[in-house]
Amino acid sequence: MTETPRPLSRRMALGLLAVPALGKGAGAQSGEWPNRPVRYINPYPPGGPTDTLSRLYCARMSEVSGQQFVVENRSGSGGNVGADAIAKSTPDGYTIGLGGVASHAIAPTLYRSLPFDPEKDFTLVSGLWQLPNLLAVHLDLPARTVPELIALVKANPGKYTFGSAGSGTTLHLAGELFKQLAKVDMVHVPYRGSAPAQLDLVAGRISMMFDNIPGTLSLARQGQVRPLAVTSLARSPVAPEIPAISEFLAGFDVVSWTCVCGPAGMPAPAIARLSALTKRVLAMPELIKAYEDLGASAWWTSMEDIASYRTAQKERLAPLIRASGAQVD
Incomplete structure (x- = not known):
């Protein structure tokens, strides 16, 4: 979650527009996911670093898959509105989105009630970046x-x-x-x-x-x-x-991290291909450099690793949230 929106620079905006025209990529074959555009829900407002990083990822995913990955901003309630939209979408692989520390590790303790279950309502596919x-x-x-x-x-x-x-x-x-x-x-x-x-x-x-x-x-x-x-x-x-x-303080580690996720019950072939394409994209030198220019590190993980990381982060941050008195209804 990047948590502090900032304006998108003109240079970055132009860079995002300069995506090569889509052709018959490896993902365009009939029957193979994706064979139509994919909606990517970003739970934060347009113009901030989370939006910029998401659009950089989706632009590269459009290139390698042969189908458009379209960013839809669904902000509100600290990311919970967008997370709920991802959780309640049709689990066919054509609605995915941005998960991360806010919705999947902090929210379960910060909020006494949520419209979604961070553990049961999502398919966590891979890490995306750490900031x-x-x-x-x-x-x-x-x-x-x-x-x-x-x-x-x-x-x-x-x-x-x-x-x-x-x-x-x-x-x-x-x-x-x-x-x-x-x-x-x-x-x-x-x-x-x-x-x-x-x-x-x-x-x-x-x-x-x-x-x-x-x-x-x-x-x-x-x-x-x-x-x-x-x-x-x-x-x-x-x-x-x-x-x-x-x-100076051994073990100190608090970062903003994100992952690509979808609703629970996504088809296994779509999950496998989304993971493979994400791994390919996050290894691209131009994307790594663009992320580093924004202070972020590209971060691919397996499904198993992102699931265990989320659990470890939730357990680690919960005592801090309770001790801080930040819990809300």
């Missing part, structure tokens, strides 16, 4: 490294604040995990999206924030905030000079 978050601080904060930040916050319990794009997001949960592992006390300030949080960070109204890497890294490179570390287990290829929090 790390970035911890950045206000320029006047007297901490230039993670150890210095931990020492500062420990010496002043309850004084410092961290912002996020909203309660229950991976950005919020990254802060909660930081508090837990570093054994520090700081105050969460939730915002409705990253943009207002970034403004307050630059102005010094909050001490620090956890954000998806593209936007805050841009602010850091403009000298408006100080980047301290990424929240993935390893450093990001987009900014290898920035350390990972795990280098």
